[in-house]
Amino acid sequence: MQRTDHLQMSGIRLSGFVAKAAVIFFAGLLRVHAAMDTTYIRPDSSLIVKASLYAGLTTLSVQESKEAGETDYLPNSPASIGIGIAYPKIPFEIALGIDAGAKQDDHYLRTRAFDLQINHYGRMYVLDASLEHYRGFYIDNDTLAYDSADCPDLKILAASLGVQYIFNGRKFSYQAAFSQSERQLRSAGSLLIGGTLQYLRIDSDSSLNFKGMHSITSLLLGLNAGYSWNWVITPRWLLNGSFSMGGNLERTDAESGLHVDPAFLVRAACLYSREKWFTGIYFVLNTLSSLYRDDSGINFSYGRLYIIYARRFSI
Secondary structure (H helix, E strand, O other): OHHHHHHHHHHHHHHHHHHHHHHHHHHHHHHOOOOOOOOOEEEOOOEEEEEEEEEEOOEEEEEOOOOOOEEEEEEOOOOEEEEEEEOOOOOOOEEEEEEOOOOOOOOOOOOEEEEEEEEEEOOOEEEEEEEEEEEEEEEOOOOOOHHHHEEEEEEEEEEEEEEEEEOOOOOOOHHHHHOOOEEEOOOEEEEEEEEEEEEEEEEOOOOOOEOOEOEEEEEEEEEEEEEEEEEEOOOOEEEEEEEEEEEEEEEEOOOOOEEEEEEEEEEEEEEEEOOOEEEEEEEEEEEEEEEEEOOEEEEEEEEEEEEEEEEEEOO
């Protein structure tokens, strides 16, 4: 009994230490500043009016064993269209979006979804926050009848907050690729290091059965590292590729103790720009794992894919 109490107290102390370290880390990132190297980056003072077509990238993948294989659960949500306004003197972009259709696929039930995602790109840091609530999924398996593939009782609630420090913010601009408030003049890249705090709850009556469990709740605190590169192909074409990986310290109601699970963060963008307008495509995709043991586990991926067209106006 004493040994059990000692292990529990050790876990509490470890969780408390990691939580304090994360708070200090996040607060430090928000205070950093750096001068811009104007031979690599040019600020854009224009008012930007942006139209976009975007779709969610949410997927739940469950694997009970290597023999059983992996089952993918997808939401049946339509793409959305939106319009936004951005101005350098305003620290955020104002946007409004509406569904572009009834369903992604008429054969399956309609997913009820709330999906809020925020990506803020600063000089020396990038901030990601999301809150998602989905109810109603379908199994991505062509061998199943449509009624059998529907999972109306499957619900997911996920929330996350993440920050990454940009080591080379003087020469490398995330804003050039993702918010278009700057221009990348010469190719440049940067090392990235960051941290995340994530909450994941999966509920179902019978659709999900992972080792006898129909409901799983996890709290994850993690660190990650990676690299991002802006490639200026010509003065009009810009490509960005970013990849980060790390580990999450997980506490779940499905098992006792603390465990470490892998996590990944991917961004990519392709932008074509003229003096008065630009167009492009970009996405942000997060993947976190829960109960990742041997040949079994749960992977939850979320993010968005955007296709944009925008006009610049001088003020």
